Amino acid sequence: MMLSFYHKAWPFWVILFFIFSCAEKKSVPIVAYIGDKAITLNEFRDIYQFNPALAAVKNDVSAKKILLNSLIAEKLLALAAIDDGLDKEPTVRHYMLQFRREALIEKFWQDSILSKADVSEEELLQAYIQSKQKRVVHYLMYENESEAQTDYNRLKQGVDFIELAKLKGYSEQTLPVDTILLKTPLPNIQSAVFKMNLNEVHPPLKEGGYYFILKLTNIISDVFRSKDDFERFKPHLAKIIKKRKSASLFGRYINTHFKEAPYTVHTKVFKKIARLLDAQIFPENKAER
Structure with missing residues (x-):
């Protein structure tokens, strides 16, 4: 049987988990029975729709037959494994519990988040x-909100952005700059920058654990x-x-x-590690400052 494409996409222990822990609902249409276990229409449809290997099969009926044969073979192998007591093996049970957690998370994400x-x-x-735009910003980054607000007030009072940056240890050549795009994975900064006018300076903005003062210096548009x-x-x-x-x-x-965070983070240690990583990734910044 043609099992290779399905083995790559669905590890054996996933099938074992479903057989061992899931009871079939009688109201769900059944595609095939393997002993007292069943392949439901939902299971068949979901795997068929999300298995890219089936796209290589030109004939739709043939693709479905290949998938059905693969599912039946997997179920038979899993049933044989249960008969041999492999479902009691610590490693297998670990994978089954891990998949159960992942399935619960996926279900929560689909129902409570993605659907909304x-x-x-x-x-x-x-x-x-x-x-169609690229927005170039110069920025100053702060660990302390009050320090960021103090510097922003100085800018409002007429201090030049570059002059302020020089007081922070930068030169015109080393002043931090970034290009913000639609897909930039900094949601607060991305949203703010695309609302700014050219040469506008944005008040301190929190992103992650830091505060940023941003100045929009250029807008590059694709007409x-x-x-x-x-x-x-x-x-x-x-x-x-x-x-x-x-x-x-x-x-x-x-x-x-969660009114109180169900975890703790040592902020100083985290920021120290972040600075060390930054120095490793961008050694030129450390050398120039």
Whole structure:
């Protein structure tokens, strides 16, 4: 039987987990029975839709037969393993418990987060416009919010951004700069920068464990835009927006359901490690300052 493509996508212990721990619901249509176990229509459909190897099979009926044969073979192997008592092996039970946790997390994410991250046509259009721009910012980074606010007040009083940066140990050549795109994985900064006007300075903005003062210094635009281009990029844009919304929804869920963080982080140690990593990745910054 043609099992290789399915073995790569679904480890043996996953099948074992389903057979060993899941009772079949009578209301769910059954595709095939293997002993007293069943392959449900939902299981068959989900694997068929999300298995890229089946796309290489030109004939749709043949692809489904290949998948069904593979599922039956996997179930038979798993049943044989249970008969031999392999489900009692510590390693196998560890994998089964691990998969159970992952399945619960996936179910929670789908039902409580992803299903609520709707994307509107207006959001897609706005994202399309942003995808045609690159926004260049100079920035100053702070560990302390009050220090960041003090420096921002100095800027409001007329101190030049570059002059302030020099007081912080930078030169015009080493002043931190970054290009912000639609897909930049810094949601607070990305959102703020795309609302700024050229040469505007943004008040201290928290991202992660740090505070940033941002100055928008350049906007590079791609003038080519069309309805066809928009339609072509829609799926990609929707993916970016949905991912960002999901992260925001998850953050709100945590804040709502966990009034106190169910973990502790040694902030000073974390920031020290972050600085060490930064020095390793960007040694030129350390040398120039």
